[in-house]
Amino acid sequence: xxxxxxxxxxxxxxxxxxxxxxxxxxxxxxxxxxxxxxxxxxxxxxxxxxxxxxxxxxxxxxxxxxxxxxxxxxxxxxxxxxxxxxxxxxxxxxxxxxxxxxxxxxxxxxxxxxxxxxxxxxxxxxxxxxxxxxxxxxxxxxxxxxxxxxxxxx
Numbered sequence: 001x002x003x004x005x006x007x008x009x010x011x012x013x014x015x016x017x018x019x020x021x022x023x024x025x026x027x028x029x030x031x032x033x034x035x036x037x038x039x040x041x042x043x044x045x046x047x048x049x050x051x052x053x054x055x056x057x058x059x060x061x062x063x064x065x066x067x068x069x070x071x072x073x074x075x076x077x078x079x080x081x082x083x084x085x086x087x088x089x090x091x092x093x094x095x096x097x098x099x100x101x102x103x104x105x106x107x108x109x110x111x112x113x114x115x116x117x118x119x120x121x122x123x124x125x126x127x128x129x130x131x132x133x134x135x136x137x138x139x140x141x142x143x144x145x146x147x148x149x150x151x152x153x154x
Contacts, residue, residue, distance in 0.1 A: 032053075033053070033054040034051055034052065034053055034054060034072060034128075034138060035050075035051075035052050035054055036049065036050070036051050036126070036128065036138060036140065037049070037050045038050065038126070040079075040118055040124060040142065040144055041118075042112075042117060042118045042119055042120050042144055044112065045111070045112060045113035045117075046109055046110065046111060046112060046113075047079070047086075047109070047110040047112050047118070048091070048107055048108065048109055048110070049077055049079075049088060049107070049108045049110070049126065050106065050107050050108075051071075051072035051075060051077065051106045051108065051128060051138075052070055052071065052072060052106065053070040053071070053072060055068070055070060071106040072106040072128075073090055073106045074130065074131065075106070075108075075128050075129065075130060076088075076127075076128070076129045076130070076131060077108040077126070077127070077128050078126075078127050079110055079124050079125065079126055079127075080124065080125045080127065081118075081122055081123065081124050081125075082122075082123070084116065086110040086111070086112065086116065087110075088108030088109060088110050089108065089109050089110075089111075090106060090107070090108060090109075091107045091108065091109040092107070118144060119144065120144050120145070120146055120147060121143070121144065121145075121146055122143070122144060123141060123142070123143045124141070124142055124143075124144070125139065125140070125141050126138075126139060126140045126141070126142075127139050
């Protein structure tokens with residue numbers, strides 16, 4: 001087995017460490033991201049879906065959120081099944097005056113009463129688009145589960 005000479009070892013160490021940079025990038029390049037939240041309840045006459053911008057900042061996050069509109073108020077939000085389509089209407093929920101992030105949520109309301117009611121066991125598709133950007137699409141799919149049947153405890 002050949003022996004590694006000290007000069008070769010030193011060269012190898014210098015070669016390996018010359019490309020190391022001790023600084024790391026904490027913040028990623030700016031990118032448009034959203035968080036979408038909603039729970040479909042077939043027993044309710046209205047469904048709600050929240051759409052909010054995600055952000056990162058090197059400054060104080062509370063100040064940034066207070067000074068910037070993080071809501072997604074210009075979207076077309078719809079829920080579709082194999083037999084129906086519900087268009088979301090922007091809904092301004094009353095904000096708690098002590099809330100840290102006031103008016104930062106775009107909440108869309110869907111009327112699902114009567115013959116427009118959602119059904120257990122059906123699959124629903126959520127579609128979020130921008131009116132001025134044909135390439136923009138956020139989509140998700142969910143199935144409203146069957147009602148649970150507890151067998152124990154009685």
